[in-house]
Amino acid sequence: MPGTRSGVAWSNLKGAAQDIVDSGNPPTKPQVPVTQAITTPLQNNINRKLNGFLSLRTPLIGGSGTAQTKPQNVSSVGNAGEGTAKDSANKSISMTDMYLDSNDPSENVGQIHFSLEYDFQNTTLILKVLQGKELPAKDLSGTSDPYVRVTLLPDKKHRLETKIKRRTLNPRWNETFYFEGFPIQKLQSRVLHLHVFDYDRFSRDDSIGEVFLPLCQVDFAGKQSFWKALKPPAKDKCGELLSSLCYHPSNSILTLTLIKARNLKAKDINGKSDPYVKVWLQFGDKRVEKRKTPIFTCTLNPVFNESFSFNVPWEKIRECSLDVMVMDFDNIGRNELIGRILLAGKNGSGASETKHWQDMISKPRQTVVQWHRLKPE
Structure with a gap:
């Protein structure tokens, strides 16, 4: 009722005035909370890019999860992980927390150099796996035969791999992979997983190290280059x-x-x-x-x-x-x-x-x- 609200307001005003008199401090203007949308530089860059495309056409979504033919040293995945496209914002946050890089790896197992670029017109993530540096020796010869396995988590079904580089601890792969049919909003709920292995002809390939990069942390306004320290794979309990x-x-x-x-x-x-x-x-x-x-x-x-x-x-x-x-x-x-x-x-x-x-x-x-x-x- 209006009368009730007025009475409460007057009572509150009297109480506030009495507090001011008791304290001896001059009255201050009441602070009115202001709700304001907060945007990050990454979101601003993405919004500017999206304005030109979302108004023209629906983002392309590939219909298969198979690799398409590309030029030499190029691989692609069409709409990998479509079955997990219903991830919510909460899930993407928890995944980011799960795979955040540690700046202080417990063991030095080398580094990996790669770049990321996003094609807004074709809704395609372009990954270039460039090189590795100072990898540990896994073979008796004092070298390794390294290759990289690439996945976009949480989808583990679609894997891409580089070629094997023989007898080297500083491999140069220079291979390009295309992940097609990923609108930018969907891509930001994914985590790029690069896992370096040592090829073994006679037994299971040995894990050298891995990198997890939450894609919500990447500024896709332009091409980005990364040097990342490899982390030894976690040795979890198996059951x-x-x-x-x-x-x-x-x-x-x-x-x-x-x-x-x-x-x-x-x-x-x-x-x-x-x-x-x-x-x-x-x-x-x-x-x-x-x-x-x-x-x-x-x-x-x-x-x-x-x-x-x-x-x-x-x-x-x-x-x-x-x-x-x-x-x-x-x-x-x-x-x-x-x-x-x-x-x-x-x-x-x-x-x-x-x-x-x-x-x-x-x-x-x-x-x-x-x-x-x-x-x-």
């Missing part, structure tokens, strides 16, 4: 696997039962994984027989309840081993290793794995159950 071993000397049957896993490392953008287990029976360094479990979708705590039996003579039971790999299934690209263990009597992947094998031998015909921590390599 645990519950398994049992049983050996029957009478019929030479070794049985491995994969019961369940817990707290597996998430490999997909939904915070889950699609785990399955791959098992190799080995004699020395020679792989003899392979088995696999079914794939379990969208879970970090799968229950496998899968048993595999192998024919192993008693005289060879101490020489053999089981390489147990928990994998993440990927529809596009290669399946990723979540973690692994090596069950063996002599050179297991840890004391727990060796003890499990020895307990199996010392207790024939008995099922020995044990939890194991998965290792990243």
